[in-house]
Amino acid sequence: MRGMTTSQAPVARSVSTIGVIGLGTMGAGIAEVFARNGYAVVGVEKDEEGLARGREHLEHSTARAVQREKMTEAEQAELLGRITFTTALKDLTDADLVVEAVVESLETKKAIFRELDSIVSPQTVLATNTSSLSVTEISTANSHPGRVIGVHFFNPAPVQDLVEIVRTVVTEDQVLADTKALVEALGKNPVVCGDKAGFIANTLLFGYLNHAVSMYEGRYASREDIDAAMRYGCGYPMGPLALLDLIGLDTAYEILETMYRQGRDRLHAPAPILKQMVTAGWLGRKTGRGFYTYEAPDSPVVV
Ligand code: 3HC
Numbered sequence: 001m002r003g004m005t006t007s008q009a010p011v012a013r014s015v016s017t018i019g020v021i022g023l024g025t026m027g028a029g030i031a032e033v034f035a036r037n038g039y040a041v042v043g044v045e046k047d048e049e050g051l052a053r054g055r056e057h058l059e060h061s062t063a064r065a066v067q068r069e070k071m072t073e074a075e076q077a078e079l080l081g082r083i084t085f086t087t088a089l090k091d092l093t094d095a096d097l098v099v100e101a102v103v104e105s106l107e108t109k110k111a112i113f114r115e116l117d118s119i120v121s122p123q124t125v126l127a128t129n130t131s132s133l134s135v136t137e138i139s140t141a142n143s144h145p146g147r148v149i150g151v152h153f154f155n156p157a158p159v160q161d162l163v164e165i166v167r168t169v170v171t172e173d174q175v176l177a178d179t180k181a182l183v184e185a186l187g188k189n190p191v192v193c194g195d196k197a198g199f200i201a202n203t204l205l206f207g208y209l210n211h212a213v214s215m216y217e218g219r220y221a222s223r224e225d226i227d228a229a230m231r232y233g234c235g236y237p238m239g240p241l242a243l244l245d246l247i248g249l250d251t252a253y254e255i256l257e258t259m260y261r262q263g264r265d266r267l268h269a270p271a272p273i274l275k276q277m278v279t280a281g282w283l284g285r286k287t288g289r290g291f292y293t294y295e296a297p298d299s300p301v302v303v
Contacts, residue, residue: 045085
């Protein structure tokens with residue numbers, strides 16, 4: 001987006017400061033992606049505990065890159081130095097783009113988009129990383145819904161090269177063009193779609209994941225064999241149950257529920273065991289227990 005000029009986009013926004021609201025798995029990953037690309041990032045969480053968790057996530061992820069000799073310690077310090085942490089939304093005054101990545105709650109997201117109205121400039125693009133909620137509905141909370149857009153990153157955000165850009169019927173052409181150019185500047189591949197629960201990738205992916213859970217629930221095959229079948233037979237980087245543990249079972253359940261409510265496709269009716277595991281607090285890697293057990297939260301080591 002920096003310095004971009006095309007006949008369609010004569011006044012492309014210049015973007016240097018990014019606000020990221022919510023520093024959970026996705027938000028922290030998104031903050032890392034922007035900071036890696038030289039942007040100043042203001043990370044916002046609702047309390048000090050959330051901030052500490054987000055900071056720890058960022059330190060851990062970048063330390064891993066240092067360990068793998070993908071980054072020097074000096075570069076890690078520089079990257080982390082580009083990120084400031086705050087619990088106050090009002091610290092986003094100078095943001096050229098805000099990416100909201102809080103819990104999948106329509107009310108919470110709408111409250112944030114409403115509050116941003118009086119904080120950021122009317123030119124600031126407001127993006128939501130929602131996986132399945134209606135971007136249009138979220139945009140109605142803001143007095144400039146034309147600058148609201150979906151930017152859906154994939155987990156782990158620093159690794160996965162796709163970003164779905166969700167345009168609503170009121171998203172301005174310039175906002176779409178600028179967002180697409182920005183995603184390209186991050187080295188990611190943007191794809192554009194309309195505002196329907198699940199967008200492109202989750203609509204296709206979650207029927208498959210849910211089916212794997214039903215197979216496991218019906219004791220048709222062991223978790224290891226279900227996962228091995230898709231890894232070794234189909235070349236997927238990880239099996240469906242391991243992937244659900246990475247995504248988070250609570251997130252997966254919410255996505256399926258929303259898609260099922262909207263589309264009534266039986267493929268998306270969440271397998272009952274998923275809800276039971278969520279209720280039991282087995283949310284996957286982040287809690288150390290999901291379909292597999294992990295030595296430490298967020299550890300890729302399975303025991
Ligand atoms: N953060 C940062 N970097 C990470 C990371 C993380 N959480 N996890 C892995 N990496 C990096 C590693 O540092 C390594 O980097 P390098 O190649 O530069 O050294 C690289 O990724 C590969 O990691 P590993 O060697 O540890 O492990 P794998 O080769 O097994 O890869 C994986 C791990 C990237 C998670 C891979 O298994 C994979 O791509 N899995 C599929 C993930 C997927 O499908 N994601 C989409 C989920 S759906 C979604 O997000 C939508 C949402 O709405 C739910």
